[in-house]
Amino acid sequence: MAVVPLLVFVAVAFGVPAIAMLNGAFTVKDQTTGATSYSTANLTESLKGAYFTALVGSVKLSAVSAALGTLFGLPLAQVVVTSRFRALREAVLTASGVLANFGGVPLAFAFVATLGNAGVLTTHLGLKDKGWDLYSFSGLVLVYLYFLIPLMVLTITPALEGLRTQWREAAANNGATGVQYWRHVALPVLLPSLLGGFVLLFGSAFAAYATAAAMVGSSIPLVTLQIADAISGNVLVGQENVALALSLDMVLVAGLVMAVYLPLQRRSARWLDA
Numbered sequence: 248m249a250v251v252p253l254l255v256f257v258a259v260a261f262g263v264p265a266i267a268m269l270n271g272a273f274t275v276k277d278q279t280t281g282a283t284s285y286s287t288a289n290l291t292e293s294l295k296g297a298y299f300t301a302l303v304g305s306v307k308l309s310a311v312s313a314a315l316g317t318l319f320g321l322p323l324a325q326v327v328v329t330s331r332f333r334a335l336r337e338a339v340l341t342a343s344g345v346l347a348n349f350g351g352v353p354l355a356f357a358f359v360a361t362l363g364n365a366g367v368l369t370t371h372l373g374l375k376d377k378g379w380d381l382y383s384f385s386g387l388v389l390v391y392l393y394f395l396i397p398l399m400v401l402t403i404t405p406a407l408e409g410l411r412t413q414w415r416e417a418a419a420n421n422g423a424t425g426v427q428y429w430r431h432v433a434l435p436v437l438l439p440s441l442l443g444g445f446v447l448l449f450g451s452a453f454a455a456y457a458t459a460a461a462m463v464g465s466s467i468p469l470v471t472l473q474i475a476d477a478i479s480g481n482v483l484v485g486q487e488n489v490a491l492a493l494s495l496d497m498v499l500v501a502g503l504v505m506a507v508y509l510p511l512q513r514r515s516a517r518w519l520d521a
Contacts, residue, residue, distance in 0.1 A: 268498070271491035289492035298489070301468040302496060305453055308384065308469065312391040313448035317441060319392070320399025327400065328407045340404065343397035350394050355461035358390050382463050390458060395448045402447055406440035446508040450501055470497060 275288045292298065327339045361368050362381045369375055380386055410433055418428040434441075456471040465472055470493055477490035 265498075268491050268494050271488045272495045274488055276488065289488045290495065292489050293492040293496055297468065298470075298473055298493060301470045301473040302493070302500075304468040305470040306500070308387060308391070308467075309449045309452040312388050312395055312452045313445050315388065316392055316395030316399045316448045317445045320396045320444070321403055321437075321441065323396065324400045324403045324407055328404060340401070343400040346397040347394050347401060350455065351457035352461045354390065354393060355458045358386075358393075359462065362386070362389075382466060384467060387459060387463060387467060390462065391452050391455065395452060398451060399444050399448060402444040403437070403440055406437055410436065443508050446504050450504050450508075453497070453500065453504075 272289055273285050273287065274283050275286050276283045294302070323339075327336050330336050358366075358381060360366055362374070362379070363369060364375060364381070366381070369379065369381075381389075414432050414436075415428055418432055423431070454471070456475070459467065459469055460472055460475065465476065474490045474493045474497075477486040477493065
């Protein structure tokens, strides 16, 4: 009985929007007569032309950002875990918790003011003459890393803490170097957690909207921006249900991501809790 309020909340907050999205994604409206019918036309349309390009663009941006976030987040988390200074550890983890949730328009404005065409660093360092462009794919990746790296630190830190000191000592007693320990012991154990962290970062970047909308608008094709344009009728009138079909595409991608993430987390937990 104690769980009933939670179940009701989940049913209302997630179930109702999900049903509405599914209904709209499969509903086709005749613009002439106003008659509606159920078909897969919206889903088919969402996988064509500019919509499909935007979906691929979002997957590419999310994959690159997540890979770089994983690459840079792991050594930073290792430094935090092995640090002898408790204050430094707590400060980094606290800052990571804040920065992992710092996004949207404020983050876009901060980067525009700093590294935009007329930004402080762009002007002083002459970055524009060197070919730097914040409003590009690479610029957007840089902005995403601002909140993805802290998220990776928070995600991988518990796994790093689970590495046994005895494993390193046993490796050293058998003549293994630090590189060999990480290659043959630590990384194989951490691999499920690293892949799980990558998947989590991918999902976070894939669902991001406000930062990209404020920075690049429609100059970079992203599925979240296409959904906003379809709902508001900026491209074609009457494409609201195509936007719902695009949302369903995103849910399916997120579902695939979670299908990978959950088994990895269970496998990692078995290793680290052994």
